[in-house]
Amino acid sequence: MVNTEKFIAKAIEEIKTSAGTDKVVMALSGGVDSSVCAVLAARAIGDNLIPIYIDTGLMRKGETERIRTIFSDIRLDIVHAEDEFLDALKGITDPEAKRKAIGERFIRVFEREAKKHGAKCLLQGTIYPDRIESEGGIKSHHNVGGMPLHMEFTKVIEPIRDLYKDEVRDVAGALGMPKEIQHRMPFPGPGLAVRVLGEVTREKVAVIREANWIVEDELVEKYRPWQCFAALLGLGTGVKGDNRIHGWIVAIRAVNSRDGMTADPLEIPFDQLMRIGSRITADIPSVSRVVYDITAKPPATIEYE
Numbered sequence: 644m645v646n647t648e649k650f651i652a653k654a655i656e657e658i659k660t661s662a663g664t665d666k667v668v669m670a671l672s673g674g675v676d677s678s679v680c681a682v683l684a685a686r687a688i689g690d691n692l693i694p695i696y697i698d699t700g701l702m703r704k705g706e707t708e709r710i711r712t713i714f715s716d717i718r719l720d721i722v723h724a725e726d727e728f729l730d731a732l733k734g735i736t737d738p739e740a741k742r743k744a745i746g747e748r749f750i751r752v753f754e755r756e757a758k759k760h761g762a763k764c765l766l767q768g769t770i771y772p773d774r775i776e777s778e779g780g781i782k783s784h785h786n787v788g789g790m791p792l793h794m795e796f797t798k799v800i801e802p803i804r805d806l807y808k809d810e811v812r813d814v815a816g817a818l819g820m821p822k823e824i825q826h827r828m829p830f831p832g833p834g835l836a837v838r839v840l841g842e843v844t845r846e847k848v849a850v851i852r853e854a855n856w857i858v859e860d861e862l863v864e865k866y867r868p869w870q871c872f873a874a875l876l877g878l879g880t881g882v883k884g885d886n887r888i889h890g891w892i893v894a895i896r897a898v899n900s901r902d903g904m905t906a907d908p909l910e911i912p913f914d915q916l917m918r919i920g921s922r923i924t925a926d927i928p929s930v931s932r933v934v935y936d937i938t939a940k941p942p943a944t945i946e947y948e
């Protein structure tokens with residue numbers, strides 16, 4: 644465990660030295676990692692920091708409005724790039740190719756925004772497990788291995804690259820950040836795209852966004868899991884009203900973990916699971932089946948792709 648006060652002082656110094664007098668753009672997703680980075684960087688370089696929130700069209704329900712409210716007192720650029728991301732994902736079914744396509748889009752949008760502001764540096768909230776899994780070839784995080792080889796940035800600054808998630812939360816606490824951010828569940832950079840098996844389409848994203856909202860609504864406050872969400876597995880047969888339909892199969896995933904490297908499925912009372920299933924099939928007409936994922940990590944991963 645790091646000494647948080649020492650870490651904060653050192654990180655601020657490092658950002659100051661790396662950035663010099665350059666302007667720095669950063670992706671602020673509203674999760675604990677990027678929010679901590681934003682606070683550290685704002686203390687280090689003040690107005691030379693340009694935080695940008697990209698609406699990729701792969702975010703959770705209400706997320707853009709939430710970000711706007713939480714960060715209402717900082718100058719935050721909100722970039723609407725929904726069409727751009729969904730177009731880039733058209734026809735792609737391979738999980739790694741999806742991650743790479745998203746990573747590429749992120750960087751291109753950032754390069755565009757950076758140019759507007761005359762910024763040469765990119766600051767990212769990459770944490771230690773992201774690096775280990777990317778460097779180990781396990782998967783490409785959009786903010787590590789998923790990045791294109793050619794980038795127009797002269798420098799990438801990653802102030803929390805050596806921290807585990809629980810350490811980032813401690814730093815958030817020490818920085819006096821709101822509890823809502825400090826304890827927020829992790830949400831993957833590639834967003835809902837890694838919760839839709841196969842090709843990502845507008846329809847599938849709309850279905851999983853709604854299902855995800857129901858799962859979070861039923862489980863977050865009550866069980867405080869490391870993560871809980873819904874994933875779209877594919878199509879299966881179902882019966883709705885008097886008709887046999889080809890409907891979506893939705894998986895509920897809820898896990899506890901210390902650092903995301905390993906995880907155990909949450910023991911959820913059966914009536915609670917039934918209630919989630921009923922809500923999902925009642926509220927989303929195209930869903931015909933809901934299952935609960937009982938797999939630990941390993942052998943499964945937490946996300947689906």
Ligand code: XMP
Nearest residue numbers: 783784785829830831832833903944945946
């Ligand atoms: P997996 O699915 O590999 O995920 O068991 C472990 C933890 O990492 C999160 N995750 C990501 N976070 N960019 C991120 O910032 C990514 O590309 C990414 N992929 C997975 C996941 O939600 C879990 O907490």
